[in-house]
Amino acid sequence: MTSVDRPESVGSALPFFVYGTLRPGELNHGLFLRGRVAAEAPATLADAVLYQGPGYPYAVARPGSAIRGELITPAPGRYAELLAALDLLEEYEGPGRPGNMYDRVVREVLLADGARVPAxxxxxxxxxxxxxxxxxxxIPGGDWLGQ
Incomplete structure (x- = not known):
């Protein structure tokens, strides 16, 4: 897998890397993730920076930088529901759509134990x-909660 793959090239359910309002303790964590998550773990996304948005951050690819967030593993049987809910929240309509606010891509994230996980x-x-x-x-330091 390359560092960035299009959704069509991935055939299995993947965890999600979240870095803003979906992190534990934030508003959208309770609204979108409660009851749909099996596990959460601190993680880092390399080659990305965060920018301030209107009440939430944007991640943008940039070599040499990193952002902090959480790796969210969907609960068994909840993956499709969670994927659809997050796509709606993030205003993602599909690959290359001009109305997208965000693009959903596969990137490798680093866990605290050194494991690398596609998400x-x-x-x-x-x-x-x-x-x-x-x-x-x-956002300095790449951590929306630490700003």
Whole structure:
């Protein structure tokens, strides 16, 4: 697997790397993840930075940087439901769609024990990422909860 794969190339259920309002203790964690998650673990996503959004962050690919978040493993039998709910929350309509706020891609995340795990990550869509790079506010240290 490459560092970024399109959803069509992945045939199995994957965990999700979350870095903003879906993290434990945040509003959307309770609304979207409660009862749908089997496990949560601190994790790091390399080659990405965070930008401030209107009440939530955007992750943008950038070599040499890293962001902190959580690896969320869906509960048995809840994967499809969780995937659909998160796609709706993140305004992801499908690969390459012009209305996407985020693109859902597969990236490798690093767990505290050194394990590397492929996971779904919602990165800012190319148009959003371009605007953020031009005039956005980067979150220092790559941790939305630590800002």
């Amino acid at each position: 779904w990550v919602y990165l800012a869509s190319p148009l959003v990422a371009r605007d953020l790079a031009a005039s956005g506010t980067e």
